[in-house]
Amino acid sequence: MHQPSFVERHLRVIFPLPAILFIGLLMIFPILYTLALSFTSWNLTSGAPLRFVGLRNYEQILTEPRFLDAVMRTFGFTIFAVLIEAVLGTVVALILNRAFIGKSLAKLLLLLPLVATPVAVGIVFNLFYDPTIGLANFALSSLGLPQGLWISNAASVIPSLIVVDVWQWTPMITLIVLAGLAGLSEEPFEAARVDGATQWQVLRYVTIPMVMPTILTAVILRLIDALKTFDIIFAMTGGGPGYASETLNIMGFKYSFEYFRMGQASVILIALFFFVLLCSLGIMKLRASSEN
């Protein structure tokens, strides 16, 4: 009689093992390590060894006005950017879903911002936004409109950064929604038309509800990404002027690699992790209910 070998007996464990190791080493370990660091005082500038300090870092950071501002800014940036991207992305997808001349060219052009390197995008937009020699103000003054300070002013820096984010990431939403639209079955549309629905009614009561789960999937992906935005902001403003565009991720970077306070930086990053988790769970719940 054939005796099953060790491998055969433990297939259930061995097959998923690489995936488990990967998740364990590259995802769970760093999170737990950051969590552990957040309870310690580890300041690289002082040369003192790592010391357990309990909740002191949390007390200090969570009551720091700069942190609270960064939280509000992170959410403000994310909500506005993703909302605009979702609406614009869906509209563009609906337009591209129809047959028209030059459609493939339009799709190709749409992809370009997606493949651009964020730091290069940041540098180009920095030049574009320059208040003295930038194209944005040159265009405005040519039209006889008042000039702006864009990323050089505390009040306009976040909206200016949102514009860059929208420029770069709307195509992603468009692509996902376009794929969703292509997969819809024809029958509900025919039924609606037989019932005498107008084009607007078909869009409002058939297309949008049917494609909603896809839109929400795209929004989850964007939301997680937008909450963590780092490259564009770091390349364009470094969190400035002052702290006017400092999001949680930028603040975490400054605390770790400019101030070298690893414990406190970990608190900021744990908070960011918590917010990303919370938002993702919320949207996933919304998606489940829209599918029902």
Add this chain to the structure above:
Amino acid sequence: MKKILTSTVVLMSSLCLSAGAYAQTKEIRVLLANHPYGELLKTAIPEFEKQSGIKVNFESLQEGQLTTKLTTEFATKSSSVDVFMTRPLQEGKMFNKNGWYEPLKAYDFSDYPKNVMSVAAAGATPFLVPLVTEWQVLYYRKDLFQAAGLQVPKTFAELEATAQKLNSDAVAGIASRGKGAAAVTQLSSYVYNYGGLYIDKGVAVFDQPAAIDAIRYYGKLLGTYGPKGVTSMSWENIMPLFQAGKVAMWTDASVFYGQIVDPAKTQIPAADVGIADLPAGPKAGSPFIVTSWGIAVANQSKNKEAALKFLDWASSKELATKGMLSNITMARTSVWKDPKVLEAVNPGLVATRAYAAEKGYPLDRPYMSAVGEARDQIGELIIESINTKGASTTLADMARAKAARVNDLLKDAGEYGQP
């Protein structure tokens, strides 16, 4: 078969030979900065490799990234760096306190001025070799001055009046860094000229009236006559404006002179660009003159002999001369006395250096371990002052709070009250 055997033997023996040769070659890892002198070293390294037989693996990094990389590698004890370029004022105190610099007892420092050595040594033990010096100057547009019939300002009062006269919609009267932490170094000379300091005997004193007056003056000057959006400008934003002819005067470090008179990079004829001493303030005429870059051996290096050899070469008088001829203002005294060198260097640089060397102050930022965070604190005051054109009613209170915070940082690092 025989043929195969023979070629295998030949291959094996050549592999062994090359492995032996590889084991004999000394290798060192060197971190350089993206700085003109770093570039000069890069091009000269093959020459060093040839004469010393030491293989140099170098990496070039932007200054902020260099500090981050070194700090992280040294603090986590995972570094294989042997030699590195270092900013004495930014990281010197921290690196020395943590024992990351190898003491340089055998090096001959007789060619370096005393005030330069104050940031290169702890007591009698030097830990880095100064490479590059820079000082604050006033760059100005000779053509605009001539057209307006103006003289180069000698005092802060004249500076403000000149900025006012030259300021127009097309050209900003004056520019200087306004971007928070990046502006702290340029504000320093203004503070000194008002009779203030950032830190005195280990205590933050930038909330004292002299420093507050300087911050107000700086804010008024830039807020009223500065380029649009100056609170987000460091030198990399101001230089293109100056090169495009959008700025009449610019106070910044001497190191940019070469680039603003380089015809390939600027739209203004070199003849129209002037360089002058930073105008004096109500209390003093004391611009910063600092050792912006040095070079050091890592304490944990396992190839110290080769590393020291590289350090000697990289800080040699020959290379310093080469640096001077490429418009890099070197720290060695002798190269500033060499008539051949002086012939090639712009007389404006020589004259402003002489003034700064005589009257200047050897620091341009709070000299402490947690300098990055302290600069952010002072940077907030600069932005507040520029935004209110120097008239902020909360500036003094803000400064008190920021100074208290910097004092906390000093206490955390055990540097509070230390001279």
